[in-house]
Amino acid sequence: MPTEFSVVGSILSRGVVIGTPYFLDRAIREIPNIDLQSVHAVEEEVHRYKKAIRESHRYLVQLKNRAQKEGGEEIIALLESHLQIIEDPLLNYEIEQEIRLLSKNAEFVLNKTVAGFEKKFHAMNDAFFQQRIVDIQDISERILDCLQEKKNTSFDMLPKDSIIFAHVITPSDAADARRKNVVGFVTERGSNLSHTAIVAKARGIPYISGIDFSKLSRILNAERVIVDALLGKIICNPSQKTQYEYRQLQEQIQQRYKLLQKPLDLPCQTIEGDPIALYISIDGLDDLTDLKTCGAAGIGLFRTEYLVLQGGRFPTEEEQFEIYKQLVCEMKTPVVIRCFDLGLDKVPVGLDPLSGYNGIRFLLEERTLFFSQLRAMLRASSFGNLQILLPMISSLQELVASKKLLQEAKEQLIFEGHIIPDSPRLGCMVELPSAAMMSSALAKECDFFSIGTNDLMQYSLAIDRLNQSSHTGASIHPGFLRLLQMIIEEGRKAGIPVYICGEMASDPQLIALLIGLGAKGFSVPLRIFPLIKDIIRLTSTKKGECLANELLRILPEEAGLQLLDAYCKECIPESVRYEYTAS
Amino acid sequence: MMKKTTKIVSKIRVKNKMGIHTRPATHIVSLLQHYRSNVFFTYKRETVNAKSILSILMLAIQRNANLTITVDGDDAEETTQKLLQAFETNFGE
Numbered sequence: 001m002p003t004e005f006s007v008v009g010s011i012l013s014r015g016v017v018i019g020t021p022y023f024l025d026r027a028i029r030e031i032p033n034i035d036l037q038s039v040h041a042v043e044e045e046v047h048r049y050k051k052a053i054r055e056s057h058r059y060l061v062q063l064k065n066r067a068q069k070e071g072g073e074e075i076i077a078l079l080e081s082h083l084q085i086i087e088d089p090l091l092n093y094e095i096e097q098e099i100r101l102l103s104k105n106a107e108f109v110l111n112k113t114v115a116g117f118e119k120k121f122h123a124m125n126d127a128f129f130q131q132r133i134v135d136i137q138d139i140s141e142r143i144l145d146c147l148q149e150k151k152n153t154s155f156d157m158l159p160k161d162s163i164i165f166a167h168v169i170t171p172s173d174a175a176d177a178r179r180k181n182v183v184g185f186v187t188e189r190g191s192n193l194s195h196t197a198i199v200a201k202a203r204g205i206p207y208i209s210g211i212d213f214s215k216l217s218r219i220l221n222a223e224r225v226i227v228d229a230l231l232g233k234i235i236c237n238p239s240q241k242t243q244y245e246y247r248q249l250q251e252q253i254q255q256r257y258k259l260l261q262k263p264l265d266l267p268c269q270t271i272e273g274d275p276i277a278l279y280i281s282i283d284g285l286d287d288l289t290d291l292k293t294c295g296a297a298g299i300g301l302f303r304t305e306y307l308v309l310q311g312g313r314f315p316t317e318e319e320q321f322e323i324y325k326q327l328v329c330e331m332k333t334p335v336v337i338r339c340f341d342l343g344l345d346k347v348p349v350g351l352d353p354l355s356g357y358n359g360i361r362f363l364l365e366e367r368t369l370f371f372s373q374l375r376a377m378l379r380a381s382s383f384g385n386l387q388i389l390l391p392m393i394s395s396l397q398e399l400v401a402s403k404k405l406l407q408e409a410k411e412q413l414i415f416e417g418h419i420i421p422d423s424p425r426l427g428c429m430v431e432l433p434s435a436a437m438m439s440s441a442l443a444k445e446c447d448f449f450s451i452g453t454n455d456l457m458q459y460s461l462a463i464d465r466l467n468q469s470s471h472t473g474a475s476i477h478p479g480f481l482r483l484l485q486m487i488i489e490e491g492r493k494a495g496i497p498v499y500i501c502g503e504m505a506s507d508p509q510l511i512a513l514l515i516g517l518g519a520k521g522f523s524v525p526l527r528i529f530p531l532i533k534d535i536i537r538l539t540s541t542k543k544g545e546c547l548a549n550e551l552l553r554i555l556p557e558e559a560g561l562q563l564l565d566a567y568c569k570e571c572i573p574e575s576v577r578y579e580y581t582a583s
Numbered sequence: 584m585m586k587k588t589t590k591i592v593s594k595i596r597v598k599n600k601m602g603i604h605t606r607p608a609t610h611i612v613s614l615l616q617h618y619r620s621n622v623f624f625t626y627k628r629e630t631v632n633a634k635s636i637l638s639i640l641m642l643a644i645q646r647n648a649n650l651t652i653t654v655d656g657d658d659a660e661e662t663t664q665k666l667l668q669a670f671e672t673n674f675g676e
Contacts, residue, residue, distance in 0.1 A: 084609055090637045120641050129643050132605070136637065313599075313606045369600060 002237040007215050009186070011232045012197040015206030016250055017184045018243060021225045022158055024166035024173070031144075034105040042103055046096045049106040052146035057086050059142065063176065075199055078135075086139050107147050114140045134196075138170035158182060163225055167213070174199035184227040186234055188213050208234060265295070268533050270515060271540040277521040278533055279336070281501060285323060287526055288330055294530070298333035300523025301389070301450065301501050304373070305340045314340075314369060320376035328384025335384065336450070336499075336523075338429065339363055339373055341391035359392025359429075364401055374409040378420050387425040389450055394434045399445050402426075429501075431455035436483045443494035450523070451487055453502030456480070473557045475504055476564060481517065481552050488518040499523050506532065509568050512539045516548030535572065543571060586657035588620075593652045593663060599673050603644035607674040612636045614669060620656025622666070 036042045064079040085091065090113070098109045114136060121133035163184035164173070174185070174196045185200055190209030200207040206229035216236070226235040226246050235242060268278045279300025280291055284307065291299070307315050307323070315323070328335050341359055363370040380386055390402050403426065410420050428435065428442055431452030435442060443449065453475075457463065460483055461474050474480065491498035499521040504510050506524045508531060514522070515536070524532050547567050551560055599607055615622055615634050622633040626648055631638035633652070644650060654663045 081605055081609065084612060084636050088637045089632060089635045117637065117641070124643050126602075126643060126645075129604075129640065132640055313601050313604050366600065 004235060004237050004239050004242060006233045006235045007211050008233045009208040010190075010210040011207075011229045012190055012209050013185075013200035013205060013207035013229060015184075015204060015227075015229050016246060016253065017161075017163065017206050017227050017229075018224060018238070018246055018250070019161035019163040019183045019227070020159060020223065021165050021186075022162040024164055024169070031107050031111045032105060033108050036103040036105065042100055045106055046099050048147065049095060049099060049110075050092075052106070052143050053086065053092060055146045056139065056142045057083070060086065078199070082135060082139055085136060086143075091139070091143075107144060110140060110143060110147075134170070138173075141170065163227055165213075165216070169196050174203070174205075177203065177205060184229075185209075186211055186225075186227060208232065266533075266537065268295075268297070268536055270536060270544075271538070272542065274515075274541050275520070276515065276536050277497070277499075278529065278536065279334075279499065279521065279523040280526050280529060281523045282526070285327065288327075290526060292330060292332075294526065295533075296333070296529060297521075298385075299327065299331060299335040299337075300499050300521070302327065302335065302337045303341065304338060305342050308340060308342070317372040317376045320373060321379050324376055324380035324386060325383050328380055328386050332384065334387055336387045336389050336427065336448075337377060338389040338391055338450075339370065341429075360390050360394070360398045360402065361392075363391075364398065364405075367405070370402075371405060371409055374406050375413060377424065378406075378410055378413055379418060381424040382419055382421055387427060387448070389427045389429060390446075391429045392431055392452075392455070393428040393442065394432045396438065396441050396445065399428060399442060403445070427496075430487050431459070433460045433483065436460075436487050439487045439490040440493070443490050443496055446496070448496050449487060449491045449498045451484065451498065451500050451502070453484075453500060453504035455502070456483065457502075457504075473561060475507070475510055476513070476551050476560045477557070478552055478554050478560075481513075481548070484514075485517045485548075485552065492518060497521055508532065508535045508572065509564060511535045512544040512567065512571065513547050513551060513564070514544075515539055515541055516544030516546070538572060540571070543567070588655065588657050589659040590653065590655040591659045591663045593654075593667060595650050595652065595667065595670050597644055597646060597648045597650055597670070600646055602646050602648065603639060603642070605640070608636050608639040610669060610674045611639060611666070614665060615662070618656070618658050618662040618665075620654045620659045620662045622655075622662060623653040625651040625653065 036045055060079055060083050064076060064083070067075040067079060091110075095106070095109055095113060098113065099106060102109060117136055118133055121130055121136075124130050158181045160181055161183050162181050163186060164177070164182055165186045166173075167187065168189045169185050169187050177185075183205065185196075185205060185207040187207075187209045188211060190196060190207070197207060206227045208227055208229050211234060224238055224243065226238050226242065228235060228246070235246075238246070267275065269275045277297045279298050280294070280296045281301040281303070282291070282299060283303050304320075307320070324335075324337060327337075339360075340363065342362055363373075374388070377386060377388055388406070390399065393399055406423070406426065410423060413420055425447040427448035427450055428446050429452050430436055430439060430442070430449050432455070436456065439449070457474055457480060460480055461477060463474055488498050498519065500514055500519045501523045504514065505522040506528045511522075511532065512535075522532065547563070550563055555563070597603060603611075612634060623630050624633045624639065624642060624644075625631075626642045626644050629642060630653075631642055633639060652663070652666060654666070656662070
């Protein structure tokens, strides 16, 4: 009986799945190098290449038609760009000429040409431009498959519950995966920004990359493999016991998901009956149906920069208007939309991450962009309760300048004949220590606060959030807690709502503490919404206040963590605690 | 009778925030496929066929770039006009 072992990797798409490994052998491909001996042979070769292009083109069109039926905007856009590339003269006329010039076979010429492109793209210092090479390589692989008459390893032929293991998985492979057959991806290389990851996420296919395949030679004959893309590892040759545990976990995840389908009528309040407003944070318009039926108070945060990152460009005013309008119309609850927040780990093109050119500063610099976003928001606001959130405010001037621009946008729209009802509510992200210290002044000039706990923690404690492994200790740092308390208190004094966003709001261990500090509103991702609501209903405001008072005192981190742990053991039931360690 | 061909050279500054990315590049190629003239972009001493999306992407044209557009053919005037217009409106961004 082969022994069970795990290999750790990076999570590119969350989920848990048990299946059979299938190794995709794209990496090893022989590129023949043949000198063609006659003019006739050369023309035959050109003809053969053209045929391969036509086949590949046809295949892409098929995939696109299928994607259009099944839905999936990202997949369709991806395939459209692939179609443009395959029609490019550089891959058609130029290659045909090169075949004639070199008198070499098509595979050789294609491979050489693509290698040349790779060099050029690799030299670009722009993540988005760089990513395009993956698309070109993908298309090239497809053409080579046609030339070599490799039977398309169509995933339709794979057995049920197959988990694809590959050096790299191309975006069109991912688009090809059918829900029934292909249930997981495991690769050596892959990035969160890649189209493959985007497609995997859209399809709900767990995906782990960064796996060292040299460790896997033992599993070539494996019957079963578990992809745990919640903890970030794959388990090879899982024992019966492990398989059972994971099936249980899958069950629970399914149950949770089913719970989301039913409207949750139970009020969101503490044990004492104090109401807590629980909102959902989103990146896009997926899961709109679930958002409407889960019983949330509304959308607490719509991160519009994801529209930029996924589309590869800034959406137009019209495009934004359509999206915002759809959201407010469908939700019928308050919808807080945050203006493009770009910088640091969400850097798109050409922006130096450390230049401080991010958040509101970027927007105020790129006036036209900011203006068109505000216009789109104002136009959409006449269809529902839309609220505007400004990212990374650090000064009163920034807030005042933004308000001025908003007013100008409103006037311009009215002049153009639009009907704009009362100005939508305008709030600030308080995620910088400077803003926290000025929250009393800011509170007078805006309608609500959203506390960005991730950035606030990073900037006030000088820790790198992308590398946070265990940051519970950081979250309960008395200095940080005092900042939180200050913001919440100033909001209360000015009579404006304060919403807690970021990872702290999604951490079941910290809810009581936050409520104890005076938090009355949270915004969390959809998948964790039911859990947080459960936790809130299990929380006593009084106990939360005691916990907060204890942790606000200057304690060594160890003591603080022990206090927190004791509270959780006492007040959060076992079954609920298992849930959150698994997710 | 041979149609008169003209060569028009224009210089522009790219205003798009993210430079000539996938979408503007796609837009340019779609736009130009209706015209007969040959169209070239010159950026940083490199000249490429503007009807090839890969060629445009490989120029990696950033924001504020100075781009030279050369249009050569019997519908050069109309082509240039349409193209410049597209750049002017930032391709609708």
